[in-house]
Amino acid sequence: MSEAKDITKLTLRDVPNKDYFLWGHGACPGCGVAIAVKNIMRILGPDTIVYVPASCLVVFAAQYPTSAFDVPYFFTAFENTGAVATGIKAAMRRKGKKAAVVGFAGDGGTFDIGLQALSGAADRNEDILYVCLDNEAYMNTGIQMSGATPFGAWTTTSPVGKVIKGKRRFKKDVDHIMAAHEPPYMATLSIAHFNDFVRKVERAKSIEGFRFLHVLTPCVPGWRSESSRTMEIAKLAVETGMWTLFEAVKGESSLTYKPSTMLPVTDYLKLQGRFAHMTVDDVNALQRWLCMKWWVHYKDQVEAPPCKLYETERPVAHDGDPLHGV
Amino acid sequence: MVTKVISADHAVAWAVRLARAEVVPAFPITPQTLIMELISEFINDGEMDAELIPAESEHSVMSVAVGASAGGVRTFTASASQGLALMHEMLYAAPQNRLPVVMVNVNRSLGAAAGIWLEHNDSMPERESGWLQCYVEDNQESLDMVLQAYRIAEDIQVMLPTMVCLDGFVLSHTVERVEIPGQEDVDAFLPKFKPMNVLDTESPKVFNPIVPPDYVVEMRYQLDWAMDSAREVIEKVDKEFGARFGRSYGGLFERYRMEDAEYALITLGTATTTARAAVDELRAQGKKAGLIKLRFMRPFPEKELVEATEGLRALGVFDRSIAMNRYGPVFTEVRGALASTDLPLTDHIGGLGGRDLTLEDMRAIYSIIGRSAESRPERCVFWHSLRGEQR
Numbered sequence: 001m002s003e004a005k006d007i008t009k010l011t012l013r014d015v016p017n018k019d020y021f022l023w024g025h026g027a028c029p030g031c032g033v034a035i036a037v038k039n040i041m042r043i044l045g046p047d048t049i050v051y052v053p054a055s056c057l058v059v060f061a062a063q064y065p066t067s068a069f070d071v072p073y074f075f076t077a078f079e080n081t082g083a084v085a086t087g088i089k090a091a092m093r094r095k096g097k098k099a100a101v102v103g104f105a106g107d108g109g110t111f112d113i114g115l116q117a118l119s120g121a122a123d124r125n126e127d128i129l130y131v132c133l134d135n136e137a138y139m140n141t142g143i144q145m146s147g148a149t150p151f152g153a154w155t156t157t158s159p160v161g162k163v164i165k166g167k168r169r170f171k172k173d174v175d176h177i178m179a180a181h182e183p184p185y186m187a188t189l190s191i192a193h194f195n196d197f198v199r200k201v202e203r204a205k206s207i208e209g210f211r212f213l214h215v216l217t218p219c220v221p222g223w224r225s226e227s228s229r230t231m232e233i234a235k236l237a238v239e240t241g242m243w244t245l246f247e248a249v250k251g252e253s254s255l256t257y258k259p260s261t262m263l264p265v266t267d268y269l270k271l272q273g274r275f276a277h278m279t280v281d282d283v284n285a286l287q288r289w290l291c292m293k294w295w296v297h298y299k300d301q302v303e304a305p306p307c308k309l310y311e312t313e314r315p316v317a318h319d320g321d322p323l324h325g326v
Numbered sequence: 327m328v329t330k331v332i333s334a335d336h337a338v339a340w341a342v343r344l345a346r347a348e349v350v351p352a353f354p355i356t357p358q359t360l361i362m363e364l365i366s367e368f369i370n371d372g373e374m375d376a377e378l379i380p381a382e383s384e385h386s387v388m389s390v391a392v393g394a395s396a397g398g399v400r401t402f403t404a405s406a407s408q409g410l411a412l413m414h415e416m417l418y419a420a421p422q423n424r425l426p427v428v429m430v431n432v433n434r435s436l437g438a439a440a441g442i443w444l445e446h447n448d449s450m451p452e453r454e455s456g457w458l459q460c461y462v463e464d465n466q467e468s469l470d471m472v473l474q475a476y477r478i479a480e481d482i483q484v485m486l487p488t489m490v491c492l493d494g495f496v497l498s499h500t501v502e503r504v505e506i507p508g509q510e511d512v513d514a515f516l517p518k519f520k521p522m523n524v525l526d527t528e529s530p531k532v533f534n535p536i537v538p539p540d541y542v543v544e545m546r547y548q549l550d551w552a553m554d555s556a557r558e559v560i561e562k563v564d565k566e567f568g569a570r571f572g573r574s575y576g577g578l579f580e581r582y583r584m585e586d587a588e589y590a591l592i593t594l595g596t597a598t599t600t601a602r603a604a605v606d607e608l609r610a611q612g613k614k615a616g617l618i619k620l621r622f623m624r625p626f627p628e629k630e631l632v633e634a635t636e637g638l639r640a641l642g643v644f645d646r647s648i649a650m651n652r653y654g655p656v657f658t659e660v661r662g663a664l665a666s667t668d669l670p671l672t673d674h675i676g677g678l679g680g681r682d683l684t685l686e687d688m689r690a691i692y693s694i695i696g697r698s699a700e701s702r703p704e705r706c707v708f709w710h711s712l713r714g715e716q717r
Contacts, residue, residue, distance in 0.1 A: 048527065063535055063536045064538065070530060071527060072526060073530075074525060074534060075534045077419065080389035083381055083393070084389045087379075088396065090390070090399075091348075091394045117382065117383075
């Protein structure tokens with residue numbers, strides 16, 4: 001993309017065709033992480049050094065002696081993306097090299113075990129791009145609950161038991177934690193809202209200092225969804241309020257997209273087996289939380305929490321399609 | 327060359343400045359903090375061209391260090407005790423990626439029975455991490471070994487990280503006369519770092535991908551080989567250092583009055599100084615006592631120790647830490663090295679948690695070793711300056 005181009009007008013057509021995250025990697029069909037990384041790397045280009053902590057990506061991107069990344073790549077541990085990226089960037093500075101340093105961490109590696117190193121790097125305003133690929137659980141180890149797992153969701157450590165069914169706490173708001181650091185740039189991204197995605201990655205690339213991008217990346221085995229519906233689910237996350245799109249420059253946040261109407265949360269839930277067990281009370285609890293979130297988030301543009309609750313016993317019942325989860 | 331009266335921590339900071347380390351991630355921990363404070367002053371006064379990165383934990387410190395080293399610049403850090411333990415995971419990232427980071431560990435006791443004083447139970451467990459590990463006796467050696475450590479670590483035959491251990495407080499906070507070499511001499515001894523592999527967008531490489539079982543054995547073998555090759559490099563670098571600066575330390579270990587010794591003790595670090603005094607006393611009494619100052623735990627000088635202890639009738643080992651119910655780590659290593667001999671061996675535990683190690687303790691240690699040359703000792707492990715009876 002040329003420098004002169006107005007970032008706010010970029011579209012999918014402006015993404016370069018050259019790949020730096022190549023075909024032949026081992027991700028599942030329909031993997032949101034692979035889609036996000038492939039497109040972010042197209043925009044970042046060849047003068048980029050990649051750090052990946054423990055995650056699915058580390059397993060499907062590079063297994064000796066192969067690599068899907070066509071740029072320098074480093075992995076060491078789980079909790080240190082902010083720190084290793086800091087070290088690599090310091091070396092580049094010392095050597096007078098312009099190479100960008102990007103860290104691709106999962107939600108566990110960001111919300112939980114990596115939060116300390118992330119906060120340290122943001123606080124020092126290290127000149128690195130930190131991308132959180134959020135598939136809402138520890139998928140690499142086989143679907144365990146993380147701070148990013150939404151309320152009600154089944155995981156192997158929030159199983160659907162006779163007494164307790166699914167995760168009992170709501171998703172941790174890591175974006176507010178990051179916003180409190182007032183980084184030069186941060187944004188939430190959806191792989192299904194592509195023009196918005198392109199603009200945010202391009203803006204992150206153009207800014208110096210600490211940048212944080214948070215992408216929702218649906219996970220076919222972890223969400224018990226159909227591989228061909230990854231994009232649909234990513235889109236519904238935004239349309240139901242489960243995911244919101246905004247950016248913040250030096251702590252000043254602004255919306256980048258508002259759905260015209262708030263779709264009921266069941267539109268999102270019913271495509272994913274991880275929510276199939278949810279009782280009407282749990283769905284209503286989630287819907288109420290979403291209504292409040294919607295109102296807080298879009299308060300300049302909505303009058304009151306537009307909350308529609310459910311009365312039927314199994315609002316998340318499957319539609320009969322065997323591919324819609326277990 | 328100038329002479330200053332400084333602590334070992336400050337001597338280390340001077341060495342790091344002279345070595346022209348470029349990236350120095352830091353996190354404070356007693357008794358290491360003085361190192362980072364002085365380096366910060368050097369940088370902020372414009373006397374040292376480097377970046378000090380104040381990471382938010384020791385885990386991140388070592389993460390920054392491996393990132394910077396993989397980026398191809400000379401990297402230094404320091405820690406101690408709990409800090410080293412927090413780094414443990416990241417220590418393992420450096421050797422297999424062949425990243426010659428140099429760190430100083432200022433030995434301090436680790437864990438409950440909390441304290442900030444000297445013990446070797448922080449660094450000893452890390453001798454399995456793939457780092458070279460050496461122990462120094464005084465402030466001058468602290469400075470000299472940091473310079474030597476870079477030469478050894480960055481040698482093409484080695485390319486491994488190196489940990490220089492110095493005794494907390496006994497050295498770190500005690501001032502001694504230290505000769506600070508001139509920058510030109512150090513530059514001639516220690517040329518600019520030439521990394522073997524580096525993260526560079528002009529020549530993309532993958533560092534540390536997932537390695538399936540098909541390849542791991544050979545990688546570990548290469549690591550073992552490099553560590554073994556370091557023995558030669560250590561001796562070479564020490565001789566070269568001696569020729570240039572007039573001080574050398576014997577490489578892997580130093581022999582003190584060992585020529586005709588009948589019994590001897592192996593020590594690490596500052597215990598050596600006390601043992602030297604005990605040996606001198608015994609020699610004055612006509613007793614053939616000797617001393618081996620072991621300098622490197624990794625690589626461990628097995629072959630060399632077998633030769634050095636030939637002709638002895640008894641050997642003791644001093645340990646400043648212990649594996650409960652077993653032995654001190656130095657003893658474990660020495661006994662392994664001398665397994666094919668029938669030399670009577672005793673292990674002497676002392677100075678734990680900063681307890682003073684006195685000349686009186688050393689006399690007792692040598693007396694037990696002397697006796698073990700004549701008759702089999704009643705036990706293998708002796709605790710020194712222990713209140714009450716050892717059961």
